[in-house]
Amino acid sequence: SKDGIDFDSWTFSPVFKPTAMAWGPDNRLYVADVSGMIHAYTLDFDNQTVLAEQLISSVAGRLMLGLTIDPESTADNVILWVSHSDLSQDNGAANSGVVTRLSGADFSERLDVITGLPRAIANHATNNIHFGPDGQLYIAQGGNTGAGAANDGSSEFGSRPEQPLSAAILVADVNAPVFDGTCTSEMDPDGSTMDTTGISARDIPCDVQVYASGLRNAYDFTFIKNGDLYATENGLGVVGTFPALFPDDLSWNSADGCEGLIEGSTAIQDHFPGERPDLLQRIMQGGYYGHPNPSRDECVFFGANPTVGKDYE
Secondary structure (H helix, E strand, C coil), X not given: CECCECCCCCCCCCCCCEEEEEECCCCEEEEEECCCCEEEEEEECCCCEEEEEEEECCCXXXXXXXEEECCCCECCECCEEEEEEXXXXXXXXXXCEEEEEEECHHHCEEEEEEEEECXXXXXXXXXXXXXXXXXXXXXXXXXXXXXXXXXXXXXCCCCCCCCCCCCEEEEECCCCCCCCXXXXXXXXXXXXXXXXXXXXCCCCCCCCEEEEECXXXXXXXXXXXXXXXXXXXXXXXXXXXXXXXXXXXXXCCCCCCEECEECCHHHHHHCCXXXXXXXXXXXXXXXXXXXXXXXXXXXXXXXXXXXXXXXXX
């Protein structure tokens, strides 16, 4: 008990690697798992038992990291939204991020509303999703790199660059009368490096927008009662590289741009900032939170300290 609130915990039928959950207006707990299955539980809290479990397989076989309830749902008509991508966690297919609406009997009516969202080679993907106070859908989108730049070394992220919609909190007015959710760039359909500096395509061909940027891997977020948005941020825990600045670190200005590809073992080591802490961030619209993305001309890793010294020292 803390501050007059009593907690009584109990466990039941374990879910294989649960990733997200939400309460439905039908008083069922919906739980997504890492393999794309959704478990709908009817619970008896008085006796701490599971009365029923429904397995929903409409998106089975995908890496499902997000689940939320449509605000228009009723007890008799629950509508689920889920985010998912290629199932592999170490060789993920580029641009495989999808946001899907599930409705109808047994949630068998599947509509992929947003497609072509970024996906890292590793397990950074399209993470959790929630509807905001404005009725729009917000999406936590993981970054493609460890620290903002791709590299040709043996890191788990490899040479897939950041993209205009990666490493950000995104927002989409999915209920707009005309909404285009086809987000795969025609310039970069394979999610690969587009030029010698490692810059990916800069265009966003769909109606999904960047709400806040520079978030390496915001896995989940929440809106509190006053409407403010808070997100968790997974800091760098592996080898990652930050971008190289033009013409160099000490004489750079914001108009010069930055490189998205780091080549060679020495360069990789010189651009490794070391491990970073996990953070809880208050997210402001238009804010930049430190994870570079050369395709958006976001070049400086974290501090952006305006001194002659290197920011990472």
